[in-house]
Amino acid sequence: MALAVLTGLFAAPAFAEEAPTLTIYTYDGFASEWGPGPGLKAGFEATCGGCVVNWIAADSSIGTLRRVQLEGDSTPADIIVGLDTATAGEARDTGLFLDHGLALTDLTLPEPWTDKQFVPFDYAHFAFMYDTDKITTPPKSFEELIAEPASFKIAIQDPRSSTPGFGLVLWVKAAYGDRAPEIWKGLKPHILTITRDWSESYNLFLQGEADMALSYTTSPTYHIVSDGDHTIKAALFEEGHLAQTEVAGILKSSKHPELAKQFLAYLTSTAGQKIIPTTNWMLPVIDLGADLDASFEGLPQPTKTLTITDADIKAHGQDWIDEMLAAVQ
Incomplete structure (x- = not known):
């Protein structure tokens, strides 16, 4: 009997270890209880035949990349999302x-x-949010924003730690080219603060401390769905907007590369994509048809999408960040 009991005690952990664990690094908002993480975990675990999805969150997506760079081949991560x-x-x-x-x-x-290495899972254009109860005529360009009284304040994110913050740097550069330092100098009096991440600056806007905050053209859907609030809008700029596409990639050091590939396939499937719009408040990368929440229907979108090449970002991205910081500090 004693031998049978001991056998049972050791058998249970051994059985539990048979379930492969897929470790995924992501940013904290994605893995939070209100983000897409829990729904994607439940949905994928129901299809993968006994695997476990383990989200590990950093304060930003740039933070996830820095972490795997430090960990190298010893990283426990299979995927970055x-x-x-x-x-x-x-x-x-x-x-x-x-x-x-x-x-x-x-x-x-x-x-x-x-x-060939990164899979897209959502996208939206960068934009500044405003409250129609407080601002009836929002600026229609960066230059109109600069022309506002000095008391008109915006909250933005640090391009060194935040992908939206870096996106704003690229947006200004794509729109104005060599005039970018001039635009940044014009914006300086209006910058209430430069926060480390998106949530901090957006909360300043929601609390009324900033008149506008850098976010996405899809952000109003959150307020519509969560609060029935239609007063939060995205200001559309005449010079156009830069789009951000979020991506996921499998690490070469992954212990479960085939399972990781299955997860990326699920992430871009109808089942996975249905979870994202009303949890990450971005547009899906496939046509969901009637499965896309009605809050996204008729959402104003830019008439002009600006682009900037990977080669230019790689060659000049840090210089453009330095250019921005020198102008606003």
Whole structure:
């Protein structure tokens, strides 16, 4: 009897260890209880035949990349979820990522997707949010924003720690080119603060401390769905807007590369994509048809999408960050 009991005690942990654990690094908002993480975990675990998804969150997606750079081949991560098209080039250059090997034939992104290492899972254009109860006529360009009284304040994010913050740097550069330092100097009196991450600056806006905050053209859907509030809008700028596409990639050191590939396939499937719009408040990368929440219908979108090449970002991104910081500090 004693032998049988001991056998049973040791058998249970051994059985539990048979379930492969897929470790995924992401940013804290994605893994939070209100983000897409819990739904994606439950959905994928129901299809993968006994695997376990383990989210490990950093304060930003850039933070996830820095972590795997430090950990190298010893990282426990199988996948990073939440890098974007502005940081994918740097991530690719680390040599830490595998080709995903997926066909991705159903994507409906603004431009064709050709990246062999990173898989897109949502997108939206950068924009400044405002409250129609407080601002009836929002600025229609960066130059109109600069022309506002000095008391008109915006909250933005640090490009060194935040992908939206870096996105703003790229947006200004794509719109104004060599005039970018001039635009930043004009914006300086209006910058209430530069926060480390998106949530901090957006909360300042919601608390009324900033008149506008850098976010996305899709952000109003959160307020519509969560609070029935239609007063939060995205200001559309005449010079156009830069789009951010968020991506996921498999690390070469992954202990479960095939399972990781299955997760990326699930992430871009109808089942996975249905979870993202009303949890991450971004547009899906495939056509969901009637499954896309009604709050996204008729959402004002830019008439002009600005672009900037991976090669330019890799060659000049840090210089443009330094240019911005020198102008506003």
